[in-house]
Amino acid sequence: MNARNEHTLRWERDVAAWHEEADVVIVGLGSAGACAAIEAAEVGADVRVLERAGGGGGTSALSTGQIYLGGGTAIQTACGFEDSPDEMFRYLMATCGPEPDEAKIRLFCDESVAHCEWLVAHGVPFKASYYGEGSYTPTDDCLSYSGSELTHAYRDIARPAPRGHTVQQDGIEAGGQLMRSLIEAVEKTPARVDADIRCESLVVNQAGRVVGIAAVIEGRERLYRAHRGVILCAGGFIQNRDMVKYHAPWLARCKYRMGTDGDDGRGIRMGVSAGGEAIRMHTGCIVLPFTVPKGLLRGVMVNQYGQRFINEDAYQTAVGEAALVHHDGQVYLIVDNAIYERPFPPTEFAAVGETIEELERELGMPEKCLQNTLALYNAGAEKSEDTVFHKSSEHLQPLVEPPFGALDYRVEHSLWSVFTMGGLHTDTEGHVLTPDGQPVSGLYAAGRTTSGLAAQGYSSGLSIADATFFGRRAGRACALREG
């Protein structure tokens, strides 16, 4: 055990004997780990997957099973939507910033159609159908708009196309089906999965190369030698209080942390201990769930000063990010009697009033703030225009029918959900990079253990998209490495 990294790094010279060995050792059997395992096994490597839980799935299994794909997939075409890698690239470069990873986005867009085919070939079911009522599909339909493609300013930057591809299954938790399919595909390869095993420390040799991993199973240590390398697919860090505190404290305010116990940042910490750099650690996917039913988009989102701050039809993660990071999570959706429908998930009124003036007073807002905002909004909506934030005209309707209400979407009172987006810096082949941009020999990573396609401005499906796409590339690169 090494004093400087007591928990996350071990030296090979301290290893008396290895218990197990493989060409490629993969930490975690979520969507990244499964795809890495399949690719590595398919090119002939001897693969071992170490999963902390009783079975595979990870956070991907808890997700909506939506994957961001485009550029003209078979499903897009069958549903009558035109798309191209370049349009997709323009959209992602505009939304995923500031300073998104251009090399990853370029490659991902160019190979997105092929990646979709690969998923289908490996048993992931998609129905060739379009769902137009929102991002998440409660039906078994596939295609939906899962980002800000149709809205200001992105609709003018790139030709819109729906790119959310949800795995076929009734209900909004199709992630279970995704992972059943991928794990089945893993089982068809010679790759072996060990469950209930907790990886503790990378093992590094005297040249600084990662040569294995130390894990614990039923209280006993097991040392796995990795001839070609270790791939960290161990999830993010939303369940690690200290890491959230030191890197992105505002994320801790969201009630629902999307992640399993495994999202404790161990993968990132192991990678850092071996010399890797963690980047964009302040970023997260922040979902403010105010868009179901869709008619609520006709509401007016305001901050604690009664000011609007975004077009309400921007994607719910864009609204969530702006609301939490820039407006302290203190936001309300103003509705009138005409547009009100019961929100899902259920959301209380912070205040109601027969007039906007009364509502403003009930909310404890300074006089005239909310009144001015609504007067300006209504005057525009009368003419089907939103001169300030450019919400699409289909969602513009003057709010004039009493009573009025302020739905309470303050972060402490509403079911915001969140996961972390920062992680190890990797190149397009999944090599973990040092602060000087050099690969850490023998070390790869994918999924939320890494900083992926989106630095900010998350569109739904991007996380599983980069986990599966770059998981595959890491699996292949590691398997083909000189032994």
Add this chain to the structure above:
Amino acid sequence: MNARNEHTLRWERDVAAWHEEADVVIVGLGSAGACAAIEAAEVGADVRVLERAGGGGGTSALSTGQIYLGGGTAIQTACGFEDSPDEMFRYLMATCGPEPDEAKIRLFCDESVAHCEWLVAHGVPFKASYYGEGSYTPTDDCLSYSGSELTHAYRDIARPAPRGHTVQQDGIEAGGQLMRSLIEAVEKTPARVDADIRCESLVVNQAGRVVGIAAVIEGRERLYRAHRGVILCAGGFIQNRDMVKYHAPWLARCKYRMGTDGDDGRGIRMGVSAGGEAIRMHTGCIVLPFTVPKGLLRGVMVNQYGQRFINEDAYQTAVGEAALVHHDGQVYLIVDNAIYERPFPPTEFAAVGETIEELERELGMPEKCLQNTLALYNAGAEKSEDTVFHKSSEHLQPLVEPPFGALDYRVEHSLWSVFTMGGLHTDTEGHVLTPDGQPVSGLYAAGRTTSGLAAQGYSSGLSIADATFFGRRAGRACALREG
């Protein structure tokens, strides 16, 4: 040379022979390095300071020479201001968040009076006088308000006291005098300073302990053995484009990067390579220079939508942070003929108009946005109240005298200045910590190579305060370490 950290880590076994040795090796002779050297030498250690430039000074020498001190310093008392460690603690805990380092803030407040005495005893000159016209003193006066102490909401959280202590020298660049004094104090000790030497890599032994450093002087490598440890006082990373891009891309938009060539993040990268964790890497001190002359605080700061977003008398770093991070750096200061004075630094008008309506149109803002904001502000100012953002009444005056103007403080058009606040995670003794919170054996750091007192919400003088205070502690801890 080690494959995984080609540039920033070396192994002791690859060192054929050391060229030099000392108990304590300090990287960088800015204010942190100077104070570390003095303390280490004073407790009897053999100290070597390695400075990259031709002479010491670092970014501290380019600063205003202001140090945040309080709790009842001799100068505060002489000028008639009451203060206590607890009031200072309450203020810093409220401003330096979210999640500031409570242990560091507590210790710093408790020992601030003694630290001030130490600086004086080591030749740093302060005049026992108060300057009431702003944070930076163009005179040789000492004490000033250098934060948001007097303003909403902090004035209600802690009893205000001025805590900016500027070194005695005419002009606003008293940092030169600070560093002349500290370097003179270093020269009175047996510590030896080598200049024009660039530190490249930490040297680590087989137990993972830092045992020395590899440096380059006139193209030749010099290997320094450090019997007790290495202290990284090498500045921040504002001059490193890649690091800014990966960790805090918005900071790159500010025109004036406060830093020398040495602020290239090398100290942080060396620390990370040896197993240290870098935290709060997204944070920076962002100065929006709109407060001179002071009368401009009667202006109204608005974003691109004509909305106010902060009390304009909040400290200029708080305004800068809100403007850049939350409002995309697109802000204007609205003035009328009555309050206008020529700003320093010189600032252009983005637009002028005989009415607010005309000004709004000239700025290309949507109709009624700026008009509503000004109508609300003026109505309050008539009654000496700002019900929305609570600017102090002394700065409230209705803007009603034409012509009106919008001073252009957009980040691309104005002289915003910035430096990085993120860095290595250290404890109160300057030990560099791993992601698991363990000290990296033999490695210490201070100043902007570390994450210091302020996570956000910078008050002027805090950076040199923590550089000098925790620099001293690191010097002492390293010197007294078992050899």
